[in-house]
Amino acid sequence: MVAVREYEAMLEAYSRAGGSLEALRSKDVGNLVIHGNKVLGVNEARGIKIETQETETGVNVHFLVEEGAKISHPVHLCFGVLPQQGLQEIVLEVEALADSEVDVIAHCIFPNALDVTHRMNADIVIGDHARFCYHETHYHGESGGVNVIPHGRIRVGKKGLWQSSFTLIEGCVGTLDYDFEVFGDEKSVSELLVKVSGKKEDEINVVERIYLEGKEARGLAKTRLVLSDNARALFRGETYGNAPFARGHVDCLEIVNGDGVVAKAIPVVCVNDKRAKVTHEAAIGSIDSKQMQTLMARGLSEEEAVDVIVKGILR
Amino acid sequence: MLEIRDLKLTLNGKPILDGLNFAVEKGRIHGLLGVNGVGKTTLANLLMGISYPDKGSIVFEGQDITRRDISERARMGITLAWQEPARFEGLTIREYLRMNRHLSPREANNFLWMVGLPPADYLDRGVDTSLSGGERKRVELACVMAMKPKVAILDEPDSGIDVVSLPHIMNAIAEMGKRGSAVLLITHGEEAVNVADEILIMCAGRIINHGPPQAMCEWFRGNCSTCKHIGQPDLEGA
Numbered sequence: 001m002v003a004v005r006e007y008e009a010m011l012e013a014y015s016r017a018g019g020s021l022e023a024l025r026s027k028d029v030g031n032l033v034i035h036g037n038k039v040l041g042v043n044e045a046r047g048i049k050i051e052t053q054e055t056e057t058g059v060n061v062h063f064l065v066e067e068g069a070k071i072s073h074p075v076h077l078c079f080g081v082l083p084q085q086g087l088q089e090i091v092l093e094v095e096a097l098a099d100s101e102v103d104v105i106a107h108c109i110f111p112n113a114l115d116v117t118h119r120m121n122a123d124i125v126i127g128d129h130a131r132f133c134y135h136e137t138h139y140h141g142e143s144g145g146v147n148v149i150p151h152g153r154i155r156v157g158k159k160g161l162w163q164s165s166f167t168l169i170e171g172c173v174g175t176l177d178y179d180f181e182v183f184g185d186e187k188s189v190s191e192l193l194v195k196v197s198g199k200k201e202d203e204i205n206v207v208e209r210i211y212l213e214g215k216e217a218r219g220l221a222k223t224r225l226v227l228s229d230n231a232r233a234l235f236r237g238e239t240y241g242n243a244p245f246a247r248g249h250v251d252c253l254e255i256v257n258g259d260g261v262v263a264k265a266i267p268v269v270c271v272n273d274k275r276a277k278v279t280h281e282a283a284i285g286s287i288d289s290k291q292m293q294t295l296m297a298r299g300l301s302e303e304e305a306v307d308v309i310v311k312g313i314l315r
Numbered sequence: 316m317l318e319i320r321d322l323k324l325t326l327n328g329k330p331i332l333d334g335l336n337f338a339v340e341k342g343r344i345h346g347l348l349g350v351n352g353v354g355k356t357t358l359a360n361l362l363m364g365i366s367y368p369d370k371g372s373i374v375f376e377g378q379d380i381t382r383r384d385i386s387e388r389a390r391m392g393i394t395l396a397w398q399e400p401a402r403f404e405g406l407t408i409r410e411y412l413r414m415n416r417h418l419s420p421r422e423a424n425n426f427l428w429m430v431g432l433p434p435a436d437y438l439d440r441g442v443d444t445s446l447s448g449g450e451r452k453r454v455e456l457a458c459v460m461a462m463k464p465k466v467a468i469l470d471e472p473d474s475g476i477d478v479v480s481l482p483h484i485m486n487a488i489a490e491m492g493k494r495g496s497a498v499l500l501i502t503h504g505e506e507a508v509n510v511a512d513e514i515l516i517m518c519a520g521r522i523i524n525h526g527p528p529q530a531m532c533e534w535f536r537g538n539c540s541t542c543k544h545i546g547q548p549d550l551e552g553a
Contacts (some may be wrong), residue, residue: 224404253404290401293365296385297395298414300464312405 006082007040008035010109014078017139017170019107023076030075033057036088047071048102050096056118058089066084067097075102080109081116084145090120096118098157106136112176114145121151128157128185131243140171144200148173152180155186158214161174165193169314173202180207185292186214186243194223195314196229199258209238210277219248226310230260238268241276248278255313257306316341316497317362317393317466322371324357324520329358332368333520339466339497344488346511346528347501348535353517355400355501357471363395364388369472375466393463396472398454398501408454409438412461426457429490430494433484448475456487466497485510508532512544 002190010033011201015021023029030045032052039052039059046070051062065071080087096102126132140146148168156162162182182190204227210219216219221237239248254263267280287309295305321472322335331354339345349355356361360366362373364385374383376397380388403411404472412423430453441445442454452472459467469488489510500507508514514531515522516539 140376288401290397291403293363293385294397294401295414297389298458299364299386299389299394300414301386308406309403315405 003038003040006035006038009082010035010040010078010080011084011241013080013082013109013111013139014208016105017060017107017109017137019078020076020118023073024078026073029073029215030071031077032061032075032208033078034080034085035257036081045071045073045075048075049126051082055089055091057087058091060091061093063092065094065096065100065102065130065132068099069097069102073282075104075132077104077106077165079106079118079120080228081118082109082112084112084114084116086113086116088116092120092122092124094122094124094132096124096126096130096132099129100127101131102189103133104135104313106134108136108138108148110146110272111141111171114143115229115262117144117147117149119149119151122153122163124152124154124174126154126156126160126162128158129159131161133161134161136164138165138166138168138170140168141315142172144172144174144202146174148175149177150180151177151180154190156182156184156190157287158184158185159187161189163191165195167314168309169197172197172200174205177205178206181209181211182219183211184219186216187216188214188218190219192221194225196225196233197310198225198233200226200229201230202227202231204231206232206234207236207238208250209240209258210248211240211242212248212278214246216245217243218246220251221249221250223253225252225263226260226314227256227263228253228258228264230258232262234264234266234281235268236268237280237282239270239278239280241271241278242273244273244275245274246273246278248276250278250280250282250311252280252282253313254284255310256284257280257310316376318374319358319362320372320374320447321363322358322368322373323360324368325353326357331520332371335527336369336516337522339499339513341465341497342495342509343359343512344492344494344498344500346508346514346531347517348503348508348514348518348531348539350539354520355517356470357359358517359395359468359469360436360503362466362468363393389462393468394459394462395468396452396455396459396470398461398474399448400451402446404441404443404452406442407439408442411442411454411458413456415461415463418461423461426460426547429460429483429487430454430457431480432457449477449480452476452486453480456484460487460491464496466499467491468499468501470501472500473502473507479521481506506530515542
């Protein structure tokens with residue numbers, strides 16, 4: 001009975017956060033709902049195997065996409081802690097076997113957190129010619145009482161594709177320690193995107209590392225941070241071209257929109273093969289005055305212009 | 316409709332505008348010619364409220380707007396197409412055009428067609444670095460038209476535009492005049508001059524001559540192209 005109430009509460013929070021209830025209730029759509037250290041719902045769509053094991057502090061998940069499986073509907077993950085205090089540690093092992101294709105949409109929900117820690121350690125293996133797209137969106141309350149620690153290590157096989165986004169623009173971040181690294185094999189494509197809006201006393205630490213290990217591997221580490229009030233952020237983007245004709249790029253934009261903001265960016269580009277090429281661009285600054293003037297010349301107020309620019313950057 | 320009265324501006328001790336006087340009228344296209352560095356873009360910025368003059372006044376429909384800010388002027392019906400328009404991450408052309416909240420989807424399509432951009436190919440594209448310089452300028456012009464402005468200040472809308480697209484730009488500017496906008500067209504190009512009703516020639520921070528387009532073009536070629544005194548022209552010859 002308690003589990004049912006928890007499940008309904010999670011679904012309600014998930015729905016308020018913009019998640020699709022229809023997707024979670026459909027038998028054709030793979031999904032997994034975890035509240036704290038309890039698995040409240042799991043559905044294996046055709047071509048997907050999801051095994052879970054509850055632990056004292058969280059859940060261990062093994063997620064398998066079968067060889068050659070083309071999953072037509074995105075798989076939905078819903079993780080969260082609804083009480084004000086809590087700890088959730090997710091250990092996620094993913095195997096996307098050769099020639100498989102899947103999109104995963106994850107919602108992480110902490111609407112009432114005053115002292116909640118959400119930690120995810122992901123070990124992900126993408127097979128040859130496989131495509132795995134992972135999009136994680138966080139929904140936090142306004143208290144800033146969340147400590148989010150997503151760490152991931154991804155290996156992408158030959159001609160494989162890893163594409164991920166991490167979005168945290170609703171509510172206060174609290175503290176974020178994002179650390180993902182990707183190892184790309186021959187002709188693989190790896191893309192990491194992080195979008196965060198920091199405010200109040202938020203502390204944001206983003207590390208993206210891409211190792212281009214195979215010939216003609218490509219990688220992009222992209223981050224967009226908008227900071228206001230007293231938010232502090234450090235971005236470190238590293239790309240290593242370790243193979244012939246590997247191509248990588250680090251792209252960081254931090255918009256500073258508050259007197260107490262501290263923003264740092266450290267792009268690292270490294271080449272260990274003379275035929276590889278990696279580039280970077282990093283910009284930190286206030287909102288571009290010409291963009292502001294342009295939008296104001298269309299009749300927007302200063303505040304509306306800032307809003308349009310910031311929403312665009314975080315889109 | 317818009318009157319510029321004795322406008323003066325000095326930057327770093329150098330007079331940029333030195334007693335500038337002229338007016339733009341409803342439904343007329345006023346071409347503004349001048350060699351590089353005479354203060355044309357500075358004037359555009361002053362008219363839009365991006366910067367303010369030291370002296371003189373800008374009067375719009377009888378109201379002194381000299382100290383009003385950009386948004387206020389835009390809401391009164393004045394807008395500007397920049398020579399090098401800004402680019403925006405995450406903003407589509409559709410959204411950019413619909414800054415005018417009263418614009419219908421059909422009108423948005425029409426304005427894109429007018430500048431030679433097929434809506435189906437462009438509406439969902441970003442106003443970002445994926446657009447070429449020429450495309451971005453055409454989008455800017457479409458957006459200015461979408462504002463249905465009373466006064467449109469166009470800062471070199473024809474520069475960097477290929478010869479195939481240029482007629483679209485010129486037709487669009489002419490259309491703005493027909494629809495009742497007062498257009499101040501800052502340009503170097505003679506094609507642009509052909510759509511103007513009147514040409515103003517600017518030098519050393521003043522309007523030194525004005526009149527019909529062809530006559531003024533010839534005068535400009537004969538006098539200003541040989542002017543060696545930017546900032547100190549031979550006004551006696553004007």
